[in-house]
Amino acid sequence: MQPLLISQVSAVNSLGTGVEAMRRALCEKRSGLTPCDFETARIDTYVGTVPALDDLRVRPDLLDYDCRNNRLAQFCLEQDGFAGQVAAARDRYGAGRIGFYLGTSTSGLHATELAYRRRDPETGALPADYRYAETQNAYSLGEFVRRYLGLTGPGFVISSACSSTAKAFGNAARMIAAGICDAAVVGGADSLCLMTLYGFHSLGLTSPGPCRPFDADRDGISIGEGAGFALIEKADRARSGAILLLGVGESSDAYHMSTPHPEGLGARMAMEQALDSAGLQPRDIDYINLHGTATKTNDASEDKAVFEIFGPETPCSSTKGATGHLLGTAGITEAIVSILAIECGLMPGSANTRSVDPAMKSNYLLENRQAKVTRVLTNSFGFGGSNCSLVLGVAQ
Amino acid sequence: MRVFVEGVGLLGPGLRGWEAARRVLTGEEPFCSASTVIGASDLLPPAERRRTPVPVKLALAVGQEAFESAGRDAAATATVFTSSSGEGETLHHMCEALASAEREVSPTRFHNSVHNAAAGYWGIATRSREASTSLCAYDTSFTAGLVEAATQVASWGKAVALIAYDQPYPEPLHSARPLLASFGAALVLAPHATRRASATLELAVLPGDEKPTGMSDSGLEKLRLGAPAARALPLLEAIARKTQGDVVLDFLTEARLRVTVSRC
Numbered sequence: 001m002q003p004l005l006i007s008q009v010s011a012v013n014s015l016g017t018g019v020e021a022m023r024r025a026l027c028e029k030r031s032g033l034t035p036c037d038f039e040t041a042r043i044d045t046y047v048g049t050v051p052a053l054d055d056l057r058v059r060p061d062l063l064d065y066d067c068r069n070n071r072l073a074q075f076c077l078e079q080d081g082f083a084g085q086v087a088a089a090r091d092r093y094g095a096g097r098i099g100f101y102l103g104t105s106t107s108g109l110h111a112t113e114l115a116y117r118r119r120d121p122e123t124g125a126l127p128a129d130y131r132y133a134e135t136q137n138a139y140s141l142g143e144f145v146r147r148y149l150g151l152t153g154p155g156f157v158i159s160s161a162c163s164s165t166a167k168a169f170g171n172a173a174r175m176i177a178a179g180i181c182d183a184a185v186v187g188g189a190d191s192l193c194l195m196t197l198y199g200f201h202s203l204g205l206t207s208p209g210p211c212r213p214f215d216a217d218r219d220g221i222s223i224g225e226g227a228g229f230a231l232i233e234k235a236d237r238a239r240s241g242a243i244l245l246l247g248v249g250e251s252s253d254a255y256h257m258s259t260p261h262p263e264g265l266g267a268r269m270a271m272e273q274a275l276d277s278a279g280l281q282p283r284d285i286d287y288i289n290l291h292g293t294a295t296k297t298n299d300a301s302e303d304k305a306v307f308e309i310f311g312p313e314t315p316c317s318s319t320k321g322a323t324g325h326l327l328g329t330a331g332i333t334e335a336i337v338s339i340l341a342i343e344c345g346l347m348p349g350s351a352n353t354r355s356v357d358p359a360m361k362s363n364y365l366l367e368n369r370q371a372k373v374t375r376v377l378t379n380s381f382g383f384g385g386s387n388c389s390l391v392l393g394v395a396q
Numbered sequence: 397m398r399v400f401v402e403g404v405g406l407l408g409p410g411l412r413g414w415e416a417a418r419r420v421l422t423g424e425e426p427f428c429s430a431s432t433v434i435g436a437s438d439l440l441p442p443a444e445r446r447r448t449p450v451p452v453k454l455a456l457a458v459g460q461e462a463f464e465s466a467g468r469d470a471a472a473t474a475t476v477f478t479s480s481s482g483e484g485e486t487l488h489h490m491c492e493a494l495a496s497a498e499r500e501v502s503p504t505r506f507h508n509s510v511h512n513a514a515a516g517y518w519g520i521a522t523r524s525r526e527a528s529t530s531l532c533a534y535d536t537s538f539t540a541g542l543v544e545a546a547t548q549v550a551s552w553g554k555a556v557a558l559i560a561y562d563q564p565y566p567e568p569l570h571s572a573r574p575l576l577a578s579f580g581a582a583l584v585l586a587p588h589a590t591r592r593a594s595a596t597l598e599l600a601v602l603p604g605d606e607k608p609t610g611m612s613d614s615g616l617e618k619l620r621l622g623a624p625a626a627r628a629l630p631l632l633e634a635i636a637r638k639t640q641g642d643v644v645l646d647f648l649t650e651a652r653l654r655v656t657v658s659r660c
Contacts, residue, residue, distance in 0.1 A: 138532035156540035159511035199506030250527035384516025
């Protein structure tokens with residue numbers, strides 16, 4: 001594929017507000033995970049929360065869209081000068097020439113959970129103030145962000161579980177290549193809700209403590225909430241040192257709805273295609289940001305897939321011990337981690353992991369490592385066997 | 397962007413498969429609305445078949461029909477799934493459980509609740525390890541899916557299947573988001589004119605709010621407006637009639653997709 005410029009990013013998650021807060025946390029190898037006290041959830045697990053959301057409201061003209069997920073989206077659009085950069089791009093290209101390809105797994109589902117507690121005792125009806133289109137529907141996030149940023153270009157929401165916002169980069173790349181838009185906003189928001197907490201718990205996949213990716217004693221995920229956005233443009237604007245999207249690979253496991261392929265077959269295909277679309281060899285990658293959820297099966301199969309392609313040398317780690325698993329926004333968040341790795345020469349060590357499972361063969365980093373990083377591969381895998389790998393690099 | 401339609405799948409109220417429905421769309425037979433009949437798919441092994449929610453069955457059925465008419469191997473073809481409503485029945489049961497004191501949720505229901513459940517089951521059923529995505533653009537989800545599928549065909553130079561589906565919600569969600577009927581449509585799109593190709597589609601995304609193409613039959617027009625996936629109907633009608641001309645599909649509020657349909 002033609003490389004694309006990532007001209008601006010923004011992030012909000014339990015590590016902090018804005019990309020700089022995230023950078024500091026990664027440098028300090030800090031974790032944002034805390035014991036779960038989300039709403040009325042009574043589950044013995046840790047979560048990564050964005051406490052500021054409780055007191056936020058969405059912009060007055062978008063009040064119909066007010067829900068935890070859109071608050072999170074707006075909070076993130078307000079960071080890192082992101083909305084301002086999009087406004088400048090709007091002046092440059094025109095509002096109709098900027099697409100938006102946004103991912104979420106649960107959108108404003110928490111609004112529906114709350115509405116189901118207030119059903120009419122006689123008729124069972126949902127309360128009159130429940131707004132389906134503006135909160136529950138997967139596209140709610142898309143319309144909210146589109147309106148917030150004043151975009152009129154073509155867009156949609158991708159909801160392929162935990163690969164959603166990684167795959168959004170692929171959508172943007174194809175749309176720009178096809179001439180449907182000149183630039184695109186990608187990313188998304190996924191906020192905490194009871195469905196994911198109780199759902200993952202019912203599958204036996206939530207850890208009672210902070211998650212420990214690749215640890216011999218890993219025992220499940222920590223769910224987190226977060227948002228992240230990136231502005232993507234054609235690379236002819238890229239100056240030396242700018243961050244580029246170099247490759248995208250997408251595949252399906254065709255194996256099971258909630259368990260990854262044991263040999264990591266789909267994961268391997270996604271990584272190989274990402275390298276292929278970037279025109280790179282495995283040795284060209286300096287660091288791999290893994291999906292690394294800290295479930296027994298994910299980490300084992302991902303390790304197999306990574307080892308088969310990259311062998312025992314290429315440093316890799318998961319940052320989910322720091323952020324928790326941000327589900328639909330894992331992809332954009334870890335793309336931003338990858339950008340920080342390049343910009344700061346930092347390969348982040350795995351927060352909360354004590355000792356690497358001896359069965360793992362890849363070069364898994366427990367401690368932060370300072371080194372020159374020019375190209376990073378990042379993995380995102382989701383329910384339904386949906387896999388996506390991205391390759392990011394620096395412009396020469 | 398230009399793509400070639402190799403196969404079509406269709407299920408809707410009174411529209412029992414593409415072969416039968418095309419006679420309705422060409423006007424040879426009248427449109428008589430009746431409940432959408434979604435047969436049990438033989439694509440999945442019996443154990444999985446029992447666990448699949450209705451929207452997944454609907455998506456699998458129209459996808460299967462489109463691949464059969466295209467004569468293509470589903471295992472080697474990428475897919476774009478698009479739905480406004482997603483997994484309504486599952487969502488309802490999950491929210492009901494979460495509103496109860498016990499909060500006992502079913503793990504199977506949870507993994508079936510994701511918007512890409514149909515894509516996941518499709519992969520298991522067809523053994524396709526090709527790329528698959530799952531989209532939503534509210535009432536214009538079909539258009540979003542068609543644009544995405546066409547850009548995939550253009551980017552990869554390979555066939556891609558588009559599978560659009562919407563299943564009405566149970567109450568109380570139905571009152572908040574009433575959908576008229578269960579509707580699914582699938583297209584297998586190829587980069588070149590193959591022997592199986594029946595129509596050429598030339599796609600252009602346009603700014604503006606031009607009036608989208610409607611259906612001349614009032615029953616079909618009601619269906620088009622009543623179920624997001626049924627926004628495909630004017631395009632399917634043009635393919636069935638083998639006519640040459642433009643179909644305008646709405647794409648969100650401030651853009652349109654013009655599809656120039658011709659025989660090939």
